[in-house]
Amino acid sequence: MATASLNPSSTAISHPRLTDSHRRVIHDLRVSITDRCNYKCVYCRTGEVGAQYPELSIEEYLRLIKLFVGLGITKVRLTGGEPLLRRGLVELVQELARMRTLWDEPLDLALTTNGHLLDGLAAPLKAAGLHRVTVSMDAVDAPTFERITRIPGSFETVLAGVRAARAVGLTPLKINCVLLRGFNDDQIEGFAQFARQEDVVVRFIEFMPLEEGRLWSPEIIVPLKEIVERINRVLPLVDLPAREASETARRYTFEDGVGEIGIIAPVSQAFCGACSRLRLTSDGKIRTCLFSQVEHDLYGRLRAGADNAELRAYILQTVQGKEARHHIGEPGFLKPSRSMVHIGG
Ligand code: SAM
Numbered sequence: 001m002a003t004a005s006l007n008p009s010s011t012a013i014s015h016p017r018l019t020d021s022h023r024r025v026i027h028d029l030r031v032s033i034t035d036r037c038n039y040k041c042v043y044c045r046t047g048e049v050g051a052q053y054p055e056l057s058i059e060e061y062l063r064l065i066k067l068f069v070g071l072g073i074t075k076v077r078l079t080g081g082e083p084l085l086r087r088g089l090v091e092l093v094q095e096l097a098r099m100r101t102l103w104d105e106p107l108d109l110a111l112t113t114n115g116h117l118l119d120g121l122a123a124p125l126k127a128a129g130l131h132r133v134t135v136s137m138d139a140v141d142a143p144t145f146e147r148i149t150r151i152p153g154s155f156e157t158v159l160a161g162v163r164a165a166r167a168v169g170l171t172p173l174k175i176n177c178v179l180l181r182g183f184n185d186d187q188i189e190g191f192a193q194f195a196r197q198e199d200v201v202v203r204f205i206e207f208m209p210l211e212e213g214r215l216w217s218p219e220i221i222v223p224l225k226e227i228v229e230r231i232n233r234v235l236p237l238v239d240l241p242a243r244e245a246s247e248t249a250r251r252y253t254f255e256d257g258v259g260e261i262g263i264i265a266p267v268s269q270a271f272c273g274a275c276s277r278l279r280l281t282s283d284g285k286i287r288t289c290l291f292s293q294v295e296h297d298l299y300g301r302l303r304a305g306a307d308n309a310e311l312r313a314y315i316l317q318t319v320q321g322k323e324a325r326h327h328i329g330e331p332g333f334l335k336p337s338r339s340m341v342h343i344g345g
Contacts, residue, residue: 015102018072020288020322024275028246029073032282032344033061033089034081039114040150041138043180044341046212047150051081052342053283056299058088062095064280064298067311073278074101075108079344081282084117090128097129110134112176112345116154118161126168133165134174134203138183140190148184162198174201174262179222180215188222192231196259203249203262209328210290210340218329224250224265231261246276272325279344286315287343288322291336 018026034055040047056064065076076096083089099107108131115135125133135158139145142155166173175194179185188204195202204227209216231237231252240251240260248271249262265271272289279287284299296318301311327333336343 015072018316018319021320022273022322022324024273024322025072025246026276026278026319026322027072027074028077028277029065029068029075030077030079030277030279030344031061031065032080032280033078033083033086033092035282035342035344036085037080037082037114037341038085038116038151039082039154041114041136041148042150043138043148043178043183043207043211043215044339049212052338053281055086055282056284058092058095060284060299060302061092061280064284064302064311065096066099067308067315068278068280069099069101069107071312071315072102073107074103074105075110077110077112079112081341081344082114082116083111084113084121090121090124093125093128093130112136113161114149115158115161115165116151119157119164122161122164122168122170126170130170132172132174133170134176135162135165136176136178137162138177138179139187140194141187144184144187162200166199172201172260173199174203176203176205178205178207179227180207181220181222185222188227188230189234192235192254192259192261195261196235196254199259201260201262203264205264206267208266208290208340209333209335210343212339212341218267221267223268224263225268227263228252237261246271246274266326267328270325270328272323275322278319278322281338281342281344286318288318289326290340290343291326291328292323293334293336295337 020026035053036051096107096109101107110132111130112134137158138148145155146152177191191202206221207216228237236255237252238255240253249264252261281287285295286298287295301314
Protein backbone atom coordinates (compact mmCIF):
# COMPACT_ATOMS: atom_id res chain seq x y z
CA MET A 1 0.00 0.00 0.00
CA ALA A 2 1.10 3.55 -0.58
CA THR A 3 1.61 6.19 2.05
CA ALA A 4 -1.26 7.28 4.24
CA SER A 5 -3.56 10.02 3.03
CA LEU A 6 -6.73 11.52 4.39
CA ASN A 7 -10.08 10.92 2.85
CA PRO A 8 -11.15 14.48 2.05
CA SER A 9 -14.54 14.03 3.70
CA SER A 10 -13.17 12.35 6.83
CA THR A 11 -12.68 14.25 10.04
CA ALA A 12 -9.68 12.91 11.88
CA ILE A 13 -8.85 9.28 11.16
CA SER A 14 -6.05 8.74 8.68
CA HIS A 15 -5.96 5.37 6.93
CA PRO A 16 -3.76 4.35 4.04
CA ARG A 17 -5.69 4.07 0.79
CA LEU A 18 -5.68 0.80 -1.10
CA THR A 19 -3.24 1.54 -3.91
CA ASP A 20 -1.87 -0.60 -6.74
CA SER A 21 1.64 -0.67 -8.17
CA HIS A 22 0.65 1.96 -10.77
CA ARG A 23 -0.34 4.37 -7.97
CA ARG A 24 -4.05 4.05 -8.68
CA VAL A 25 -6.29 4.23 -5.64
CA ILE A 26 -8.64 1.25 -5.61
CA HIS A 27 -11.98 2.06 -4.00
CA ASP A 28 -14.58 0.38 -6.18
CA LEU A 29 -15.59 -3.30 -5.86
CA ARG A 30 -17.99 -5.03 -8.26
CA VAL A 31 -19.43 -8.21 -6.88
CA SER A 32 -21.19 -10.76 -9.05
CA ILE A 33 -23.69 -12.72 -6.99
CA THR A 34 -24.74 -15.14 -9.72
CA ASP A 35 -23.78 -15.83 -13.31
CA ARG A 36 -27.33 -16.91 -14.14
CA CYS A 37 -29.27 -14.58 -16.41
CA ASN A 38 -32.89 -14.49 -17.58
CA TYR A 39 -32.03 -12.55 -20.77
CA LYS A 40 -30.11 -13.74 -23.80
CA CYS A 41 -28.88 -10.45 -25.22
CA VAL A 42 -27.48 -11.19 -28.65
CA TYR A 43 -24.17 -9.41 -28.02
CA CYS A 44 -23.59 -11.07 -24.64
CA ARG A 45 -24.84 -14.65 -24.51
CA THR A 46 -25.16 -17.23 -27.24
CA GLY A 47 -28.25 -18.66 -25.56
CA GLU A 48 -26.61 -22.09 -25.46
CA VAL A 49 -24.51 -21.67 -22.34
CA GLY A 50 -26.20 -21.39 -18.94
CA ALA A 51 -24.65 -20.65 -15.58
CA GLN A 52 -21.09 -21.95 -15.39
CA TYR A 53 -19.84 -21.10 -11.93
CA PRO A 54 -20.99 -21.89 -8.40
CA GLU A 55 -22.44 -19.19 -6.16
CA LEU A 56 -21.29 -18.46 -2.63
CA SER A 57 -23.70 -18.15 0.24
CA ILE A 58 -24.85 -14.64 1.18
CA GLU A 59 -22.81 -14.93 4.41
CA GLU A 60 -19.70 -15.78 2.39
CA TYR A 61 -20.12 -12.78 0.08
CA LEU A 62 -20.54 -10.61 3.15
CA ARG A 63 -17.41 -11.96 4.77
CA LEU A 64 -15.35 -11.35 1.63
CA ILE A 65 -16.80 -7.89 0.97
CA LYS A 66 -16.05 -6.91 4.56
CA LEU A 67 -12.38 -7.75 4.00
CA PHE A 68 -12.24 -5.42 0.99
CA VAL A 69 -14.04 -2.65 2.86
CA GLY A 70 -11.55 -3.05 5.70
CA LEU A 71 -8.80 -2.31 3.18
CA GLY A 72 -10.32 0.86 1.76
CA ILE A 73 -13.16 -0.04 -0.62
CA THR A 74 -15.85 2.65 -0.38
CA LYS A 75 -18.19 1.64 -3.20
CA VAL A 76 -19.82 -1.74 -3.83
CA ARG A 77 -21.83 -2.52 -6.94
CA LEU A 78 -23.77 -5.79 -7.06
CA THR A 79 -24.02 -7.35 -10.46
CA GLY A 80 -24.14 -10.68 -12.29
CA GLY A 81 -25.39 -12.53 -14.35
CA GLU A 82 -28.68 -11.02 -13.30
CA PRO A 83 -28.43 -10.06 -9.61
CA LEU A 84 -32.21 -9.78 -9.11
CA LEU A 85 -32.42 -13.54 -9.65
CA ARG A 86 -30.33 -14.16 -6.58
CA ARG A 87 -32.20 -15.38 -3.52
CA GLY A 88 -31.15 -13.45 -0.43
CA LEU A 89 -30.37 -10.26 -2.38
CA VAL A 90 -32.50 -8.00 -0.17
CA GLU A 91 -30.89 -9.41 2.99
CA LEU A 92 -27.44 -8.94 1.43
CA VAL A 93 -28.23 -5.29 0.68
CA GLN A 94 -29.54 -4.84 4.21
CA GLU A 95 -26.25 -6.07 5.68
CA LEU A 96 -24.12 -4.06 3.26
CA ALA A 97 -26.07 -0.93 4.13
CA ARG A 98 -24.94 -1.40 7.74
CA MET A 99 -21.24 -1.62 6.86
CA ARG A 100 -19.03 1.42 7.40
CA THR A 101 -16.00 2.36 5.36
CA LEU A 102 -12.56 2.86 6.89
CA TRP A 103 -13.57 6.51 7.15
CA ASP A 104 -16.67 5.64 9.12
CA GLU A 105 -19.05 6.48 6.31
CA PRO A 106 -21.75 4.30 4.77
CA LEU A 107 -20.75 2.33 1.68
CA ASP A 108 -21.83 3.73 -1.65
CA LEU A 109 -24.18 0.91 -2.62
CA ALA A 110 -25.34 0.36 -6.20
CA LEU A 111 -26.66 -2.45 -8.39
CA THR A 112 -26.67 -3.18 -12.12
CA THR A 113 -29.66 -5.07 -13.50
CA ASN A 114 -31.50 -5.85 -16.70
CA GLY A 115 -34.58 -4.52 -14.88
CA HIS A 116 -36.86 -7.47 -15.63
CA LEU A 117 -37.74 -8.06 -11.97
CA LEU A 118 -37.26 -4.49 -10.81
CA ASP A 119 -40.91 -3.45 -10.69
CA GLY A 120 -41.47 -5.81 -7.75
CA LEU A 121 -38.05 -5.43 -6.14
CA ALA A 122 -37.40 -1.67 -6.32
CA ALA A 123 -39.27 -0.84 -3.10
CA PRO A 124 -37.78 -3.67 -0.96
CA LEU A 125 -34.29 -2.89 -2.25
CA LYS A 126 -34.67 0.80 -1.45
CA ALA A 127 -36.01 -0.06 2.01
CA ALA A 128 -33.03 -2.40 2.53
CA GLY A 129 -30.66 0.53 1.94
CA LEU A 130 -29.69 0.35 -1.74
CA HIS A 131 -28.78 3.80 -3.06
CA ARG A 132 -28.91 3.56 -6.85
CA VAL A 133 -29.55 1.22 -9.76
CA THR A 134 -28.22 1.10 -13.28
CA VAL A 135 -30.60 -0.58 -15.71
CA SER A 136 -29.35 -2.02 -18.98
CA MET A 137 -31.51 -1.07 -21.95
CA ASP A 138 -30.21 -1.36 -25.47
CA ALA A 139 -33.16 0.17 -27.33
CA VAL A 140 -36.04 2.55 -26.74
CA ASP A 141 -38.42 0.88 -29.16
CA ALA A 142 -40.02 -2.40 -28.18
CA PRO A 143 -39.30 -4.48 -31.32
CA THR A 144 -35.57 -3.63 -31.33
CA PHE A 145 -35.37 -4.18 -27.58
CA GLU A 146 -36.95 -7.60 -27.84
CA ARG A 147 -34.80 -8.57 -30.82
CA ILE A 148 -31.76 -7.91 -28.63
CA THR A 149 -32.94 -9.49 -25.36
CA ARG A 150 -34.75 -12.32 -27.18
CA ILE A 151 -37.51 -12.12 -24.55
CA PRO A 152 -41.03 -11.18 -25.73
CA GLY A 153 -42.64 -8.36 -23.75
CA SER A 154 -39.33 -7.38 -22.19
CA PHE A 155 -39.47 -3.69 -23.15
CA GLU A 156 -42.67 -2.91 -21.23
CA THR A 157 -41.50 -4.99 -18.27
CA VAL A 158 -38.17 -3.16 -18.02
CA LEU A 159 -39.76 0.25 -18.52
CA ALA A 160 -42.09 -0.51 -15.59
CA GLY A 161 -39.02 -1.48 -13.56
CA VAL A 162 -37.23 1.76 -14.44
CA ARG A 163 -40.24 3.83 -13.45
CA ALA A 164 -40.69 1.92 -10.19
CA ALA A 165 -37.03 2.42 -9.28
CA ARG A 166 -37.22 6.12 -10.01
CA ALA A 167 -40.45 6.46 -8.04
CA VAL A 168 -38.91 4.93 -4.88
CA GLY A 169 -35.80 7.10 -5.18
CA LEU A 170 -33.16 4.69 -6.46
CA THR A 171 -31.64 7.71 -8.16
CA PRO A 172 -29.88 9.11 -10.09
CA LEU A 173 -31.11 6.27 -12.25
CA LYS A 174 -28.69 5.32 -14.99
CA ILE A 175 -29.54 3.47 -18.17
CA ASN A 176 -26.65 1.62 -19.82
CA CYS A 177 -26.88 1.06 -23.55
CA VAL A 178 -24.28 -0.98 -25.42
CA LEU A 179 -24.23 0.30 -28.98
CA LEU A 180 -23.55 -2.05 -31.87
CA ARG A 181 -23.47 -0.88 -35.43
CA GLY A 182 -26.23 -2.53 -37.41
CA PHE A 183 -28.10 -3.72 -34.27
CA ASN A 184 -29.17 -0.61 -32.36
CA ASP A 185 -27.20 2.39 -33.60
CA ASP A 186 -30.49 3.79 -34.94
CA GLN A 187 -31.55 4.29 -31.30
CA ILE A 188 -29.05 7.03 -30.41
CA GLU A 189 -31.32 10.03 -31.00
CA GLY A 190 -34.27 8.21 -29.40
CA PHE A 191 -32.21 7.64 -26.25
CA ALA A 192 -31.42 11.36 -26.04
CA GLN A 193 -35.17 12.06 -25.95
CA PHE A 194 -35.70 9.18 -23.52
CA ALA A 195 -33.16 10.66 -21.05
CA ARG A 196 -35.15 13.88 -20.98
CA GLN A 197 -38.63 12.35 -20.89
CA GLU A 198 -37.89 9.71 -18.25
CA ASP A 199 -35.49 11.83 -16.17
CA VAL A 200 -32.71 9.25 -16.34
CA VAL A 201 -29.01 9.40 -17.17
CA VAL A 202 -28.43 7.48 -20.39
CA ARG A 203 -24.93 6.12 -20.85
CA PHE A 204 -23.75 4.67 -24.12
CA ILE A 205 -21.07 2.03 -23.73
CA GLU A 206 -18.71 0.82 -26.40
CA PHE A 207 -18.95 -2.88 -27.04
CA MET A 208 -15.94 -4.82 -25.71
CA PRO A 209 -14.69 -8.25 -26.80
CA LEU A 210 -16.27 -10.07 -23.86
CA GLU A 211 -19.13 -11.90 -25.53
CA GLU A 212 -19.73 -15.65 -25.42
CA GLY A 213 -19.80 -15.85 -29.20
CA ARG A 214 -17.68 -14.09 -31.80
CA LEU A 215 -19.36 -10.84 -32.69
CA TRP A 216 -16.79 -8.23 -31.74
CA SER A 217 -14.84 -6.38 -34.40
CA PRO A 218 -13.49 -2.82 -34.46
CA GLU A 219 -16.12 -1.99 -37.10
CA ILE A 220 -19.09 -2.90 -34.86
CA ILE A 221 -18.13 -0.23 -32.30
CA VAL A 222 -19.90 3.11 -32.48
CA PRO A 223 -17.25 5.54 -31.22
CA LEU A 224 -17.87 8.42 -28.84
CA LYS A 225 -17.24 11.06 -31.50
CA GLU A 226 -19.97 9.71 -33.76
CA ILE A 227 -22.51 9.50 -30.91
CA VAL A 228 -21.86 13.11 -29.91
CA GLU A 229 -22.11 14.33 -33.52
CA ARG A 230 -25.39 12.56 -34.09
CA ILE A 231 -27.06 13.81 -30.90
CA ASN A 232 -25.74 17.32 -31.52
CA ARG A 233 -27.57 17.42 -34.84
CA VAL A 234 -30.97 17.00 -33.13
CA LEU A 235 -30.36 18.25 -29.59
CA PRO A 236 -27.18 20.28 -29.01
CA LEU A 237 -25.08 18.86 -26.16
CA VAL A 238 -23.25 20.81 -23.48
CA ASP A 239 -20.16 19.33 -21.75
CA LEU A 240 -20.41 18.50 -18.05
CA PRO A 241 -17.23 18.45 -15.94
CA ALA A 242 -15.92 15.15 -14.51
CA ARG A 243 -16.74 14.73 -10.81
CA GLU A 244 -13.75 12.53 -10.00
CA ALA A 245 -10.59 11.37 -11.74
CA SER A 246 -11.78 7.76 -11.98
CA GLU A 247 -15.07 8.70 -13.67
CA THR A 248 -15.47 6.46 -16.70
CA ALA A 249 -18.12 8.47 -18.54
CA ARG A 250 -17.77 11.67 -20.54
CA ARG A 251 -20.88 13.57 -19.48
CA TYR A 252 -23.14 15.93 -21.35
CA THR A 253 -26.39 17.73 -20.75
CA PHE A 254 -28.55 19.71 -23.18
CA GLU A 255 -28.83 23.45 -23.70
CA ASP A 256 -31.79 23.72 -21.31
CA GLY A 257 -30.04 21.57 -18.67
CA VAL A 258 -32.75 18.88 -18.78
CA GLY A 259 -31.46 15.32 -19.09
CA GLU A 260 -27.99 13.81 -19.06
CA ILE A 261 -26.05 11.66 -21.49
CA GLY A 262 -22.80 9.85 -20.71
CA ILE A 263 -20.48 8.05 -23.05
CA ILE A 264 -18.21 5.30 -21.78
CA ALA A 265 -15.53 4.58 -24.35
CA PRO A 266 -13.29 1.83 -22.96
CA VAL A 267 -12.10 0.94 -26.46
CA SER A 268 -11.68 4.19 -28.40
CA GLN A 269 -10.69 6.29 -25.36
CA ALA A 270 -9.52 3.86 -22.71
CA PHE A 271 -9.51 5.09 -19.12
CA CYS A 272 -7.31 2.39 -17.57
CA GLY A 273 -4.94 5.01 -16.13
CA ALA A 274 -7.68 6.08 -13.74
CA CYS A 275 -9.16 2.64 -13.06
CA SER A 276 -10.21 2.25 -9.43
CA ARG A 277 -11.88 -1.17 -9.70
CA LEU A 278 -11.62 -4.72 -8.56
CA ARG A 279 -14.09 -7.46 -9.36
CA LEU A 280 -15.19 -10.44 -7.32
CA THR A 281 -16.79 -13.19 -9.40
CA SER A 282 -19.80 -15.17 -8.20
CA ASP A 283 -17.48 -18.04 -7.25
CA GLY A 284 -15.20 -15.81 -5.19
CA LYS A 285 -12.29 -15.11 -7.55
CA ILE A 286 -10.72 -11.66 -7.69
CA ARG A 287 -10.29 -10.17 -11.15
CA THR A 288 -8.08 -7.09 -11.28
CA CYS A 289 -9.17 -6.20 -14.85
CA LEU A 290 -12.07 -7.21 -17.11
CA PHE A 291 -9.40 -8.53 -19.46
CA SER A 292 -7.23 -10.33 -16.88
CA GLN A 293 -5.76 -13.62 -18.03
CA VAL A 294 -5.48 -14.80 -14.43
CA GLU A 295 -7.96 -15.00 -11.58
CA HIS A 296 -7.13 -15.01 -7.90
CA ASP A 297 -8.93 -17.58 -5.82
CA LEU A 298 -9.86 -15.70 -2.66
CA TYR A 299 -12.74 -18.03 -1.82
CA GLY A 300 -10.51 -21.10 -2.25
CA ARG A 301 -8.27 -19.69 0.47
CA LEU A 302 -11.25 -18.95 2.70
CA ARG A 303 -12.47 -22.55 2.27
CA ALA A 304 -9.02 -23.88 3.04
CA GLY A 305 -9.25 -22.14 6.42
CA ALA A 306 -7.26 -18.93 5.88
CA ASP A 307 -7.95 -16.38 8.61
CA ASN A 308 -8.87 -12.75 7.92
CA ALA A 309 -5.27 -11.53 8.21
CA GLU A 310 -4.17 -14.07 5.59
CA LEU A 311 -7.07 -13.19 3.29
CA ARG A 312 -6.31 -9.48 3.61
CA ALA A 313 -2.65 -10.10 2.79
CA TYR A 314 -3.73 -12.08 -0.27
CA ILE A 315 -5.96 -9.22 -1.47
CA LEU A 316 -3.15 -6.70 -1.00
CA GLN A 317 -0.71 -8.88 -2.93
CA THR A 318 -3.29 -9.39 -5.70
CA VAL A 319 -3.95 -5.66 -6.03
CA GLN A 320 -0.23 -5.11 -6.65
CA GLY A 321 -0.53 -7.21 -9.80
CA LYS A 322 -3.39 -5.14 -11.28
CA GLU A 323 -2.73 -4.70 -14.98
CA ALA A 324 -1.64 -1.27 -16.24
CA ARG A 325 -4.17 -1.37 -19.08
CA HIS A 326 -6.08 -3.57 -21.49
CA HIS A 327 -4.83 -4.42 -24.97
CA ILE A 328 -8.07 -4.50 -26.98
CA GLY A 329 -7.42 -4.17 -30.69
CA GLU A 330 -3.66 -4.76 -30.41
CA PRO A 331 -1.88 -7.68 -32.10
CA GLY A 332 -1.81 -10.67 -29.76
CA PHE A 333 -4.88 -9.51 -27.75
CA LEU A 334 -6.41 -12.49 -25.96
CA LYS A 335 -10.02 -12.62 -24.83
CA PRO A 336 -10.32 -13.55 -21.16
CA SER A 337 -11.43 -17.09 -20.31
CA ARG A 338 -14.80 -15.82 -18.98
CA SER A 339 -17.30 -13.71 -20.86
CA MET A 340 -18.97 -10.61 -19.37
CA VAL A 341 -21.99 -12.43 -17.96
CA HIS A 342 -19.73 -14.85 -16.06
CA ILE A 343 -17.30 -12.17 -14.85
CA GLY A 344 -19.92 -9.67 -13.68
CA GLY A 345 -20.38 -6.50 -15.70
N1 SAM B 1 -27.74 -8.59 -15.92
C1 SAM B 1 -27.31 -7.30 -15.50
C2 SAM B 1 -27.57 -6.26 -16.57
O1 SAM B 1 -28.10 -6.62 -17.63
O2 SAM B 1 -27.24 -5.10 -16.36
C3 SAM B 1 -25.88 -7.22 -15.01
C4 SAM B 1 -24.84 -7.96 -15.77
S1 SAM B 1 -24.56 -7.38 -17.42
C5 SAM B 1 -23.25 -8.44 -17.89
C6 SAM B 1 -23.81 -5.83 -17.08
C7 SAM B 1 -23.65 -4.88 -18.23
O3 SAM B 1 -22.66 -5.36 -19.12
C8 SAM B 1 -24.90 -4.67 -19.05
O4 SAM B 1 -25.14 -3.28 -19.15
C9 SAM B 1 -24.52 -5.21 -20.41
O5 SAM B 1 -25.15 -4.51 -21.45
C10 SAM B 1 -23.03 -4.99 -20.41
N2 SAM B 1 -22.29 -5.81 -21.36
C11 SAM B 1 -22.44 -7.13 -21.60
N3 SAM B 1 -21.56 -7.53 -22.53
C12 SAM B 1 -20.83 -6.44 -22.88
C13 SAM B 1 -19.75 -6.21 -23.79
N4 SAM B 1 -19.25 -7.19 -24.50
N5 SAM B 1 -19.25 -4.97 -23.89
C14 SAM B 1 -19.76 -3.95 -23.14
N6 SAM B 1 -20.76 -4.12 -22.25
C15 SAM B 1 -21.29 -5.34 -22.12
